Amino acid sequence: MEQKRQHFLLVTYPAQGHINPVLHLARRLAAANGAAVTFSTAVSAHRRMFPSLAAPDDEVQDGPVAHIPFSDGFNEEGFVWGTHDVHHYLSQLRTLGSSSVSSILQRLHGRGSPVDCVVYTFFLPWAADVARANGVPSAQYWIQPATVFAIYYHYFHGYSSLITTACNSEDPMSTTIDLPCLPSLRARDLPSFLTIQPDDPYAVVLSMFKDTLDTLDRKCALSSSKPIVLMNTFAELEEDALSAVEGLTLIPIGPILSSDAGRDLFKLDEKGYMEWLDSKPHGSVVYVSFGSVRKEQMEEILNGMKDSGRPYLWVLRRECRWEGLELQDDDENGMVVEWCSQVEVLSHPSVGCFVTHCRWNSTVESLVCGVPTVGVPQWTDQATNAVLAEKSWGTGVRGEVNGEGVLGREELKRCLDLVMGEGESSVRIKRNVELWRDKATEAMSAGGSSYQNLRKFVDGITKSGQTIF
Known part of the structure; x- marks a missing residue:
């Protein structure tokens, strides 16, 4: 009897810096692991990716990857920083996005192709709640280095005062910041959202990272298994950072790059x-x-x-x-x-x-x-x-x-x-x-650390709705 292919729903924040690495992961899952993959981002980004669609929310089959967009309430032009109210957008993104992604899960189940795992990027922590409500396991895909994940994790787990004090010192550019399992850093080496002023228009982003980590903490409290975070890095590159976080399973599966450099959905003109x-x-x-x-x-x-x-x-x-x-x-x-x-x-x-x-x-x-x-x-x-x-x-x-x-x-x-x-x-x-x-x-080659990690993750998705790693 032929074994059923695992089906992954990849849900990503509608920004090119998120979309491209998730597309690369989608193609890697489909090519290397033979999984069925559905990709979902907001309707506005979906329209930019496929501008010739008759309707902006039409489904698309692009090679091995199916595309089904979700609504964030900004379906026409998309959210624009500095133009639209960010708090209103985030509220719409959570409310309408949750309803829309839930409908996608139910639609796919009704077609006889139920989703076995939801993979989502940061800024979309509600996707994990939607997956849980539909009885589907989830994993976060972290598209920055493990070191940055560990910095944010430490900041929200007891080290905010240490970091803030160093950043506000008389000489913040030379004051070192020592966090568990990470190299010594200075204020200028930190992610910028940890050092910007509260009245900065982008200050809200820090709360978005907090929501992402809070969701993982809640998930950890509700489950006997550690929440999974897939990392676009490899074990040999960030060995210490990958061990810096307790209570989570950080799985390095990178570097994830496009397997077909000529197929960029945001491609412009070439010039020889x-x-x-x-x-x-x-x-x-x-x-x-x-x-x-x-x-x-x-x-x-x-x-x-x-x-x-x-x-x-x-x-x-x-x-x-x-x-x-x-x-x-x-x-x-x-x-x-x-x-x-x-x-x-x-x-x-x-x-x-x-x-x-x-x-x-x-x-x-x-x-x-x-x-x-x-x-x-x-x-x-x-x-x-x-x-x-x-x-x-x-x-x-x-x-x-x-x-x-x-x-x-x-x-x-x-x-x-x-x-x-x-x-x-x-x-x-x-x-x-x-x-x-x-x-x-x-690391990416057959038998390499990331190759084995990705295959083990895919194989670990079970019918009982649990992940084994």
């Missing part, structure tokens, strides 16, 4: 950048990708790259370009594009450095592809990711910004020389990059 990379010497190109950039920062990057004399590929959306700034889309030494397949670019042999804000997705991709980084973190987990890359793994350097938060052209050139030059630091960084690239590849 791969052919341009083909024309450059091995390890010579600087890849720059920041997202939104201030005019002053854009000027410094442009002039810094010109001063360095190194060829560069810069990803910059047209709406982020400033009027009056001479930014040629391509010339002999540089090329500016609106979009590129990042994994494809980082895998190209001509790329020798990645200048990045250090989002976790980008940090993981640089590790897997074996490319050193120059980190210029701005907010959220980026500063922690940058210090991990520089201090813990030795795979890059962190650029020092000025009082306005801008990385100057001379500092950019200095960092590029450290990473790509002929000195001892460059040799050491390149050696470390190769080491972690090989470890990441091994």
Whole structure:
């Protein structure tokens, strides 16, 4: 008798930084483990992913992954920070999202394809409550490093005063913060939501993280088994951080990357950048990708790259370009594009450095592809990711910004020389990059730690509604 395939419902917050890693996990589950996978995000994001739909909430079968959106009450344009009231949105997200996801679970059950496990990202802790109400086990998918998870966990479990005192000290930039099983950190190394002022528009995000952890605590109290948190990292990379949290089962299943670099649902126009990379010497190109950039920062990057004399590929959306700034889309030494397949670019042999804000997705991709980084973190987990890359793994350097938060052209050139030059630091960084690239590849390969963890998680979903790990 053929064994029934496990069916996973992946529910994600409607932001690209959440959607892409969850899509990658969906494809990994379907490809490597043969599971049935349904992906669900808010209707507004679903519309952006599939703009040709007759109705915005139409279901889509995209290869092995089915897409069924949920409603968050902002189905037309989606929630916009700074435009809509965030507290109203979060209330709508919880109320309407819970009802909508519950309906999806019931609909799939009625079709003879019941869901065996709900996997959700942070900011959607109510998805665990919906799963429990429908008799379905759940697991959280943490899309930042385990170190950041442990920092938030410690903050909300007895260490908030220690962290706050250090951040408010006379010299917060040099005062060290020592948390269990984590490297010594400074205030500037912490996730930004722990250090912003209460009147900041994004201060509410800290309460969203608290809700996420409170849900795990409640789940722990209601069950004899530890709640599961899937981590987009691998055991060898963050061994200490993965053991920093008691009462939860942290399962490293990464690095989770897209298995098909050409299938990005948010893809824009291509410009022949791969052919341009083909024309450059091995390890010579600087890849720059920041997202939104201030005019002053854009000027410094442009002039810094010109001063360095190194060829560069810069990803910059047209709406982020400033009027009056001479930014040629391509010339002999540089090329500016609106979009590129990042994994494809980082895998190209001509790329020798990645200048990045250090989002976790980008940090993981640089590790897997074996490319050193120059980190210029701005907010959220980026500063922690940058210090991990520089201090813990030795795979890059962190650029020092000025009082306005801008990385100057001379500092950019200095960092590029450290990473790509002929000195001892460059040799050491390149050696470390190769080491972690090989470890990441091994973890993902058949028999590797993350491969085995993911398979064990899938196999552990039982008909009785329990997970075994």
